[in-house]
Amino acid sequence: MPVMKEFSILRKSVLGVSAGVAAGALMLAPLPAEAGKDRMEPGQTLSGNYLAGRHAQARKDLSAAADFLDAALKKAPEAPDLLRRTFILMAVEGRIEEATELARRLLKAKPNSPVAHLILAVNDIKRGRFATANKRLKDLPGNGLGKFVGPVLRGWSLVGERKMDEALKLLTGEPQDKAVKPLLAMHAALINEMLGRHDEAEKHFLAVSQSQNGLSLRVAQLLGSLYERTGQTEKARALYDRYLKEQPGSRLLDVALARLKTGAKPPLKVFSVSDGAAEALFGIDSSLRQQNAQETALVLGRLALYLKPRFPVMQILLGDILEASGRLEPALELYSAIDRRSAFSWPARLRIASILDRLERTDEAVEHLSRMAADHPEDPGPLISLGDIQRSHDRFAESIDAYDRAFKRIKTLESRHWSLLYARGISLERAKQWSRAEADFLNALDFKPEQPYVLNYLGYSWIDKGTHIDRALEMIRKAANLRPNDGYIIDSLGWGYYRLGDFDNAVRNLERAVELRPQDPIINDHLGDAYWRVGRRREAGFQWRRALSLDPEDELTAKLRLKLKQSLAEDTETAKKTPNDG
Known part of the structure; x- marks a missing residue:
């Protein structure tokens, strides 16, 4: 069965620090999805507030949990576990002033808590107590998270x-762990630039770039800005061109490219100790996010914004972390706060539309993307996002219109546009415009001949229509070889054999598909059909009943009930059904 591919904004590490950051980070309690806003206010009793706080955590409402546990802590200020829980929640929620007070209390009971020390050090930096911050950071353990945050934040404290x-x-010495070196080099570059030592700054920026797998956005922005400020516009242009070649279609350098056209020079990006420390936390955070260390990344992101509230790249990253943990409203608030003049405003606006849709505010999302499309009539991005949202809601005619308009904005189709051809092909197939859909799938394969999802979708569709049978089955076999653990593709292979009358091979593959996707009603239904054809009637009935228990769509529900009542006939086979994309 064809698998719908998600089309999302490319996430790229801004500073490639190391997987060791995640491995050594202090992992906090898992971050659950956000619950509804309606909640009770804290009460008067210790037990009531404590239980309400734990219940709020179970309901995935961390903000309410922090309020209730804080109220409970006031009744039992010496309870160590309650103190630790409340401190963690305050930090995760970005309530840094409250977390700072709790950190002081926590360190009296647990002097070696690295996160508590880090929060106090960041508070010292924000308030200009640099010598105190330096001393505290110097005492951090030299392993785990401490080996990253300690030296770089100490460097800024010394500044x-x-x-x-x-x-x-401190920043240019040879660290014990080489994984720390790119981070230190980045901040040696920034400090040298502040001091007007431009050649040294360039040397360190280039060292960071050479340590990365591809040019990161942050290096492109910071080094490019240095080139612009020092009149080296050709170097800046070459650097930006390199980034755009590696990340085609990105709008994140639009502001910089506009400056080059006008001859305007950018301001120094980092101009205070707080800004430098925030940049350091961001660099570590981006690596943590890549390694899926979301809990620690969230705390560091909150600290970065505490130091530098107007920090668009950090707002984007923190919003992404919140989205990944299901906390859509706070993410929406972060994205909405990004200055429209920032290079990050455009991707933030695209994310806003996605969140509005996930919050079941789809009409608002559609209107939002329509405005974006009008704001930049040359950019296909908003129309592609619009088409994706409409397609996800089965509004296929509207999605086709959006995709068609997006194609008109693309001057030359390139390999990267295979996914857009695939997306429009799905909408066209669902809208029963098969000739156009087939052309899009074939064009997508011209760009990506080994793309398993396109191979699968087109192969399944051909078998379903009884055309190009041999070629279709070969395409699905190729897709299955490329994605042997994809239950939807293995289902397509099994169903292809079924349609060809090879029921033994159908059973073998469909059993494997059910193992991979046991909760999918269509795959269970397919296996029931195959069992029936090979005479395993009791097992067929079991699979149909199983499929019926998995909340299938109305059309499949009706067919399953008919099968269970009348057994399998040609007109009840789900092969007649439009392909499911999973």
Whole structure:
């Protein structure tokens, strides 16, 4: 069965620090999805507030949980476990001033808590107590998260103490763990640039770039800005062109490219100790996010925005972390707060539309994307997102219109557009415009001949229509070889054999598909049909009843009930049904 591919904005690490960041990070309690906003206010009793707080955590409402546990803590201020839980929730929720007070209390009971020390150090930096911050950071453990945040935040604390050479010596020395080196080099570059030592800054930026697998956005922005400020516009243009070649279609350098056209020079991106420390936390955070260390990444992201509230790239990253944990309303708030003049405003607006749709505010999302499409009549991006949303709601005619308009904005189709051809092909097939759909799938395969989802969708459709049978089965076999653990593709292979009358091979593959996707009603139904054809009637009935228990769509529900009542006949086979994309 064809698998619908999700089309999302490319996430790319801004500073490739190391997988060791995630491995060494202090992992907090798993972050659940956000619950509804309606909740009770804290009460008067310790037990009531504690139980309400734990219940709020179970309901995935961390904001309410923090309020209830804080109220409970006021009744039992010496309870260590309650203190730790409340501290963690305050940090995760970005209530840093409250977390700071709790950190001081926590360290009296647990002096070696690295997150508590980190929060106090960040608070010291924000308030200009740089010597105190430096001392606290120096005492952090030299492993885990401490080996990353300690040296780089100490470097910025030393800058705050006007000990520039000492800061640079710390950042340019050979670290014990080489994974830390790119992070330190990045901040040595920023400090050198602040001091007007442009050649040294360039050297360190280039060292970071050479350590990465491809040019990161943040290096492109910071080094490009340095080139612009020092009149090296050709170097800046070449750097931006390199990034856009690696990330075609990105709008994240639009502001920089506009500056090059006008000759305007950018301001220094990092101009205070707080800004530098926030940049350091962001660099570590981006690596944590890549390694899926969401809990620690969220705390560091909150700290970065505490130091530098107007920090668009961090707002994007933190919003992404919140989205991944199902906390859509806070993510929406973060994206909406990004300045329209920022290079990150455009991707943030695209994310806003996605969140509105996930919040079941689809009409708002459609209107939002329509405005974006009008704002930039040359950009296909909003129309592609619009088509994707409409397709996900079975509004196929509207999605086709959006995709058609997007194609008109693309001057030359390239390999990267295979996914757009595939998406429009799905909508066209569902809208029963098969000739156009087939052409889109074939064009997508011209760009990506080994793309398993396109091979599967087109192969399944051909078998369903009784055309190009041999070629179709070969395409699905190829897709299955490329994705041997994809239950939907294995289902397509099994159903292809079924349609060809090879019921033994159909059973073998459909049993495997059910193992891979046991909760899918269509796959269970397919296996029931195959069992019936090979004489395993009791097992067929079991699979149909199983499929019926999995909340199938109305059309399949009716067919299943008919099969269970009358057994299998040609007109009840689900092969007649429009393919499911999973």
